[in-house]
Amino acid sequence: MDEAFISRNHVRLSCKGAHVVVHAAEKKAAAMGVPQCIAVVDDGGNLLAFSRMDSARIGSIEIALTKARTAAIRRQRSEQVGGEDAQTKLRIAMASRLALTPMAGGIPIVVDGEVIGGVGVSSGTAEQDVECGEAGIAALLG
Amino acid sequence: MDEAFISRNHVRLSCKGAHVVVHAAEKKAAAMGVPQCIAVVDDGGNLLAFSRMDSARIGSIEIALTKARTAAIRRQRSEQVGGEDAQTKLRIAMASRLALTPMAGGIPIVVDGEVIGGVGVSSGTAEQDVECGEAGIAALLG
Amino acid sequence: MDEAFISRNHVRLSCKGAHVVVHAAEKKAAAMGVPQCIAVVDDGGNLLAFSRMDSARIGSIEIALTKARTAAIRRQRSEQVGGEDAQTKLRIAMASRLALTPMAGGIPIVVDGEVIGGVGVSSGTAEQDVECGEAGIAALLG
Amino acid sequence: MDEAFISRNHVRLSCKGAHVVVHAAEKKAAAMGVPQCIAVVDDGGNLLAFSRMDSARIGSIEIALTKARTAAIRRQRSEQVGGEDAQTKLRIAMASRLALTPMAGGIPIVVDGEVIGGVGVSSGTAEQDVECGEAGIAALLG
Numbered sequence: 001m002d003e004a005f006i007s008r009n010h011v012r013l014s015c016k017g018a019h020v021v022v023h024a025a026e027k028k029a030a031a032m033g034v035p036q037c038i039a040v041v042d043d044g045g046n047l048l049a050f051s052r053m054d055s056a057r058i059g060s061i062e063i064a065l066t067k068a069r070t071a072a073i074r075r076q077r078s079e080q081v082g083g084e085d086a087q088t089k090l091r092i093a094m095a096s097r098l099a100l101t102p103m104a105g106g107i108p109i110v111v112d113g114e115v116i117g118g119v120g121v122s123s124g125t126a127e128q129d130v131e132c133g134e135a136g137i138a139a140l141l142g
Numbered sequence: 143m144d145e146a147f148i149s150r151n152h153v154r155l156s157c158k159g160a161h162v163v164v165h166a167a168e169k170k171a172a173a174m175g176v177p178q179c180i181a182v183v184d185d186g187g188n189l190l191a192f193s194r195m196d197s198a199r200i201g202s203i204e205i206a207l208t209k210a211r212t213a214a215i216r217r218q219r220s221e222q223v224g225g226e227d228a229q230t231k232l233r234i235a236m237a238s239r240l241a242l243t244p245m246a247g248g249i250p251i252v253v254d255g256e257v258i259g260g261v262g263v264s265s266g267t268a269e270q271d272v273e274c275g276e277a278g279i280a281a282l283l284g
Numbered sequence: 285m286d287e288a289f290i291s292r293n294h295v296r297l298s299c300k301g302a303h304v305v306v307h308a309a310e311k312k313a314a315a316m317g318v319p320q321c322i323a324v325v326d327d328g329g330n331l332l333a334f335s336r337m338d339s340a341r342i343g344s345i346e347i348a349l350t351k352a353r354t355a356a357i358r359r360q361r362s363e364q365v366g367g368e369d370a371q372t373k374l375r376i377a378m379a380s381r382l383a384l385t386p387m388a389g390g391i392p393i394v395v396d397g398e399v400i401g402g403v404g405v406s407s408g409t410a411e412q413d414v415e416c417g418e419a420g421i422a423a424l425l426g
Numbered sequence: 427m428d429e430a431f432i433s434r435n436h437v438r439l440s441c442k443g444a445h446v447v448v449h450a451a452e453k454k455a456a457a458m459g460v461p462q463c464i465a466v467v468d469d470g471g472n473l474l475a476f477s478r479m480d481s482a483r484i485g486s487i488e489i490a491l492t493k494a495r496t497a498a499i500r501r502q503r504s505e506q507v508g509g510e511d512a513q514t515k516l517r518i519a520m521a522s523r524l525a526l527t528p529m530a531g532g533i534p535i536v537v538d539g540e541v542i543g544g545v546g547v548s549s550g551t552a553e554q555d556v557e558c559g560e561a562g563i564a565a566l567l568g
Contacts, residue, residue: 001426005301006395007480010294015195017289026157044328045484046200046357050192053157058188073330073485087512088529094519095489095527095548111290142285196291200329201357205379228371235378243379245372264379299479310441330484334476337441342472 013040013109013117017140018048021109021119024139025132026051034124036132037064040109042117045073045099053123060122067106067120067129069099075115078106079126105129109137155182155251155259159282160190163251163261166281167274168193176266178274179206182251184259187215187241195265202264209248209262209271211241217257220248221268247271251279297324297393297401301424302332305393305403308423309416310335318408320416321348324393326401329357329383337407344406351390351404351413353383359399362390363410389413393421439466439535439543443566444474447535447545450565451558452479460550462558463490466535468543471499471525479549486548493532493546493555495525501541504532505552531555535563 018040029036035053037060042048047068052061070078081102082089089102104126109117119136121129160182171178177198182191187210194203212220223244224231231244246268251259261278263271302324313320319340324333331352336345354362365386366373373386388410393401403420405413444466455462461482466475473494478487496504507528508515515528530552535543545562547555 001395001424002301002304005298005304005424006400007296007298008294009292010296012291012294014289014291015193017286019193020286020289042328044200044326044330046194046328047192047203048194050189051157051161052188052190056157058186061189070485074483075485087515090516091519091527091529092489094516094524095492095529096485097488097492097524099488100485111285116290140285140289199358201354201359201380201384204381204383205376208379208381231371232374232378235375240378240381243375245375245379299477303477328484330478331476331487332478334473335441335445336472336474340441342470345473 011111011114011116013042013048015048018117021136021140022049022051025119025121025136026053028132028135029053029124032128032131034128036121036123036129037061038132038136039064039068039120040117041068041072043072043115045069048117056123063101063103063122064120066099066101067103067122068118069120070101071106071108071118071120072115074100075108077108078102078120079104105133107133107137109140153253153256153258155184155190157190160259163278163282164191164193167261167263167278168195170274170277171195171266174266174270174273176270178263178265178271179203180274180278181206181210181262182259183210183214185214185257187211190259198265205243205245205264206262208241208243209245209264210260211262212243213248213250213260213262214257216242217250219250220244220262221246247275249275249279251282295395295398295400297326297332299332302401305420305424306333306335309403309405309420310337312416312419313337313408316408316412316415318412320405320407320413321345322416322420323348323352323404324401325352325356327356327399329353332401340407347385347387347406348404350383350385351387351406352402353404354385355390355392355402355404356399358384359392361392362386362404363388389417391417391421393424437537437540437542439468439474441474444543447562447566448475448477451545451547451562452477454558454561455479455550458550458554458557460554462547462549462555463487464558464562465490465494465546466543467494467498469498469541471495474543482549489527489529489548490546492525492527493529493548494544495546496527497532497534497544497546498541500526501534503534504528504546505530531559533559533563535566
C-alpha cells in the first residue's frame, strides 16, 4: 500500500483517561459546590465517558455533550467558535445543524500537539464550567 | 396544599450509585474479554453515567443509551418489550419514535419495588450484554 | 502523563486514500454499467470522500453514507449486522436510531488489523454494491 | 402531451464536473495551506461530490454541505442570504429548519444563466472559503 493513503502514529484517548478527566472535573465541581454534567468524547466526537452529578440539571446533559463534541471536532475551545462576533457564533452553530456550540465549557484535549478528544461541562456559569473542564484535563496531562 | 396533589418518599439513583453500576459492568466485561458500552439513566430516562471501554464499538454507544432508556421508562427488561411477538416489538420501537428498543441488554434498576433507573449494555452478544448489566446492578444492590 | 490514559501508533486514512477507494469503486461501477453513490468515512464514522455518478439515484446518497458509517463504527460488513436473523437486523438498526444499517454494501477498511474507515456503495443490487466497494478497497490496499 | 406541462433543455452538472470543482478547490486550499471540507451539490441541493482534506476539521463537514446546499437551492451566494440584516439572516436559517445558512463560502454554479448546482467550502476564514470555492468554479467554467 502507498504510504500516502494513510498517516501513522496517531494517539487515542483511552477509556481510563476519559474517566480521569470526568472524575477530576467532578472533584473540582464538588469543591466549588456546583453540581455539573461532564462529557468526554474522542477525536471523532464520539462519546467516551459521562457523568451527571447529583442535582445537576437534566437540561445540561445535551449541552455538555455538544460542548465536548464542539471542542473535539472543531479543535478549539467552544467559546472561541466564531471569534468575537455574536452573529458569526450563531451562524456557525446553525450551519453545523446544531452539532457545534459557541458556549464556553468545551475544551479540546491535546497530546503531542494533536487533538485527541474534548471535554464538555455544563450546569454552572461559563467560568465554573471552564474551570471544571480544565481541572479534568490537568489531571489527565499530569 | 392538598397531599393528593403530590406523592412523597421517592427513591432516586445517585451519581455515585450510577458509577458503581457502570464500573461493575465494566469489570465483568473485562473478565469476559468483551469491551462494552455501558449507560445508566435515571427513572426519567435521562443519562447519569456512561463509559465506552477501549475497543468497544462506536456504533454501540447509541444502542447502549437506547437500551438503558427503554428499561427505565418502559419499566421492564428491554427484551420483554412487546412480549413474544416480533411485529409488536417492532411496532413499539417505531411508535416510540425509536426511543424504545426490544433488544436484550437493558435492565431496570429496582429499589423498594420502584424503578429508579436503567442500565444498558451493548457491544457483545445478547447474553454477554445482559450478564454485564446484571453484574452492574448486583454491585449496586449489594 | 500516565501511558494508560492513551494508546499510540494508530493509523488514519488520508484524503488521498479515501479518493483512491472512491475512484476505483467508480471505475468498477462504470465497467458494470451501474451508476453508484460511493461514500468513504474515517474510523469515527465521519465523511472523508463522496461521489454520486451520473444517473445514480438521489435516494441512494443517504444509504451509501449509512452503509459506510455502519462498516466503520460497527467494524464489520454491513450485511453481517445482526447475523442471520431478520428481526435482530431490524432491531439493531432501530436501536442505533438508524445510524446503522444491515443492508449489504458497507465494508470496513482494515489496515494492520485495525479498522481505519469504511466504504458504502448504493444504487445497484446488493452484489453489485459489494463488488464496487471491494474494488475500491483493493485499489487502496494494492 | 401539452408542451406547457414541461420545460426542456435544462443543463445538469455531471459527476465529472463536480469532481473538477472539488479538486480545483482542494488545489487552491493546498496552495493557501488551509485544509478544507468541500462539497458540491446539484440544482436540487443533493450531494454530488465531497472531500475532506487531511487536517480539515470534522466539525466543518456539515457546514460545507449546508453552504453548498444553500447556494444551489437559494440560487445565491450564501453570504447574500437575508441581505444585510443580521436578524433576517438568522430567521431565514431557522425558517428553513437549518437547511440554509447565511455564512460565506457557498457559491452557486451557473451555466447559461441557470443555477445547476452549488459548491460549499468550510474550515478556513470566510475569505479563504470563498476563494477556494471560486477557484473550483473557475476550473469548471474554464
